[in-house]
Amino acid sequence: MGGSGFGTIFTVTTFGESHGPALGCVIDGCPAGVPFSEEDIRRELSRRRPGGGGPATTRSEPDEPEILSGVFEGKTLGTPIAIMVRNTAQRPGDYDSLKDVYRPGHADWVWEAKYGFRDHRGGGRSSGRETLGRVAAGAAAKAFLSGFGITVRAWTSAVAGIDSPGPGESGFDLDEAERNPLRVPHRETAERILKVIEKLRAEGDSAGGIVSCSAAGLPPGLGDPVFGKLDARLAAAVLSIGAAKAVSFGAGFAAASSRGSLQNDRPVLKNGIAGDGGASCPLPPGVPDLEYETNNAGGVLGGISTGMPLEFTVAFKPIASISRHQETADREGNVRDLAIQGRHDVCVCPRAVPVVEAMTALVLADLLLLNRSGRT
Numbered sequence: 001m002g003g004s005g006f007g008t009i010f011t012v013t014t015f016g017e018s019h020g021p022a023l024g025c026v027i028d029g030c031p032a033g034v035p036f037s038e039e040d041i042r043r044e045l046s047r048r049r050p051g052g053g054g055p056a057t058t059r060s061e062p063d064e065p066e067i068l069s070g071v072f073e074g075k076t077l078g079t080p081i082a083i084m085v086r087n088t089a090q091r092p093g094d095y096d097s098l099k100d101v102y103r104p105g106h107a108d109w110v111w112e113a114k115y116g117f118r119d120h121r122g123g124g125r126s127s128g129r130e131t132l133g134r135v136a137a138g139a140a141a142k143a144f145l146s147g148f149g150i151t152v153r154a155w156t157s158a159v160a161g162i163d164s165p166g167p168g169e170s171g172f173d174l175d176e177a178e179r180n181p182l183r184v185p186h187r188e189t190a191e192r193i194l195k196v197i198e199k200l201r202a203e204g205d206s207a208g209g210i211v212s213c214s215a216a217g218l219p220p221g222l223g224d225p226v227f228g229k230l231d232a233r234l235a236a237a238v239l240s241i242g243a244a245k246a247v248s249f250g251a252g253f254a255a256a257s258s259r260g261s262l263q264n265d266r267p268v269l270k271n272g273i274a275g276d277g278g279a280s281c282p283l284p285p286g287v288p289d290l291e292y293e294t295n296n297a298g299g300v301l302g303g304i305s306t307g308m309p310l311e312f313t314v315a316f317k318p319i320a321s322i323s324r325h326q327e328t329a330d331r332e333g334n335v336r337d338l339a340i341q342g343r344h345d346v347c348v349c350p351r352a353v354p355v356v357e358a359m360t361a362l363v364l365a366d367l368l369l370l371n372r373s374g375r376t
């Protein structure tokens with residue numbers, strides 16, 4: 001299958017099916033000398049794993065990463081980094097009933113329409129488990145970015161139409177997002193949402209939601225001005241995550257009903273003129289070191305990072321595999337009554353949080369390297 005590779009210089013290819021022997025990734029183009037270990041991967045994978053209870057699937061396995069190549073004595077070698085995670089909790093029998101039917105809202109029929117057959121066990125490669133390789137690769141990208149002071153944080157900002165307070169609003173607490181199973185940065189909102197999740201689980205139903213992401217410490221200048229825009233690359237990256245349906249940057253859709261006079265972010269001098277010895281960031285000589293008073297643009301103008309935090313949101317649809325009865329079609333074209341068994345999430349957002357971070361880190365790592373060819 002083509003299309004499993006991503007990136008230009010800092011590249012990743014992911015491999016593996018949900019109920020095959022293993023999943024993982026091969027990263028190429030990560031520069032040598034980046035401190036990186038299995039512990040970095042383990043930390044990220046544990047954030048992707050079902051947290052137990054809450055909105056998560058009951059499929060839980062240790063997800064123990066093995067680095068097969070490209071790292072020596074705790075540092076990257078500059079050679080391909082292969083990371084493998086063995087599947088240990090496969091229960092393919094759970095999916096026998098899905099062999100000849102097509103789940104509404106899932107990729108079953110389109111896979112057959114494209115390839116002629118599919119691995120029906122847990123959705124094969126269209127399973128959420130595919131994201132494991134992305135998160136492992138994202139851990140390497142994050143390690144590379146941290147050397148430049150760049151950090152990427154995501155959180156669940158809404159589930160089932162219930163919004164959490166956002167940055168700058170009273171009660172917003174990113175540490176809280178790492179404490180509750182929903183990854184919502186506000187405890188009372190998380191508790192409200194959990195009640196709705198439990199009700200939906202009892203009804204055999206699922207919920208959609210929104211993941212917000214912010215990357216700080218970016219220099220101005222990342223991204224290419226035409227087809228390789230920072231926002232265009234990021235949109236492609238996060239929309240490649242299963243169940244992601246929409247992405248918006250900064251003010252996003254609200255900008256459509258705003259006015260230029262309200263929307264424009266005002267640039268002001270931060271540190272002086274580059275080349276005068278005043279500028280703190282590596283700007284070309286003679287360019288003033290600016291920052292913006294507001295960030296409606298979400299940290300990107302003309303496809304290029306402004307140096308302000310990169311801010312965007314991703315909308316996720318409700319999980320397709322629900323245990324409520326639904327009608328669908330089978331391989332013979334008959335109408336079939338379907339109540340999906342197996343282990344499924346109720347809402348994808350908490351587990352999508354580290355995946356959104358990983359895809360963002362991969363794009364930024366790639367652009368940081370590409371940017372070195374931007375000027376003399």
Ligand SMILES: Cc1cc2nc3c(=O)[nH]c(=O)nc-3n(C[C@H](O)[C@H](O)[C@H](O)COP(=O)(O)O)c2cc1C
Nearest residue numbers: 106107126127128242243244320321344345351352
């Ligand atoms: C972390 C993660 C976990 C997921 N878990 C499930 C799940 O348990 N059941 C399910 O039907 N879909 C799940 N999905 C969504 C499917 O992968 C996705 O809906 C499917 O591949 C069809 O693609 P589309 O929704 O993007 O069109 C998950 C996605 C992610 C990112």
